Amino acid sequence: MEGFDFVETVSGKTDGKFAGNGRMITVEDAVYAEAASALLEAIGDGYYYNGTVEVDGDGFYSTLTATLIVYRDKEALPEGGAVYPVSDLVPVWWEFATVVPGWGEVLNDFSFRRLRDAVLARG
Numbered sequence: 799m800e801g802f803d804f805v806e807t808v809s810g811k812t813d814g815k816f817a818g819n820g821r822m823i824t825v826e827d828a829v830y831a832e833a834a835s836a837l838l839e840a841i842g843d844g845y846y847y848n849g850t851v852e853v854d855g856d857g858f859y860s861t862l863t864a865t866l867i868v869y870r871d872k873e874a875l876p877e878g879g880a881v882y883p884v885s886d887l888v889p890v891w892w893e894f895a896t897v898v899p900g901w902g903e904v905l906n907d908f909s910f911r912r913l914r915d916a917v918l919a920r921g
Contacts, residue, residue: 823896823906827916829855833862833894834916838884841868857898860906862913864892883921887914 836851850863869886894908 821904830916860896865890
């Protein structure tokens, strides 16, 4: 990716140019687990989420900004009542930004599917 540049259209119909510096973060399972926990806490009992959670990785700082539709299943409790765990997340929009001190924002290999799987595994 040496010398790689790309242009991203952002709100307001302007372009922002990001210079590639050959640096890319590999998002490990522990970061997905931390992001899933933070996201579940932020979602709470809701059926819709729009916001940002912060996640620290090994040597980098990241934010997950997302607009999500949250699906839930009803599970009856033996003693009566019910709980409604998350059964699916459907992203309307999301961005996982990674910043390395001294480098600035860098590319990453974040996968929403892996995050979704981590969220569903946690309930």
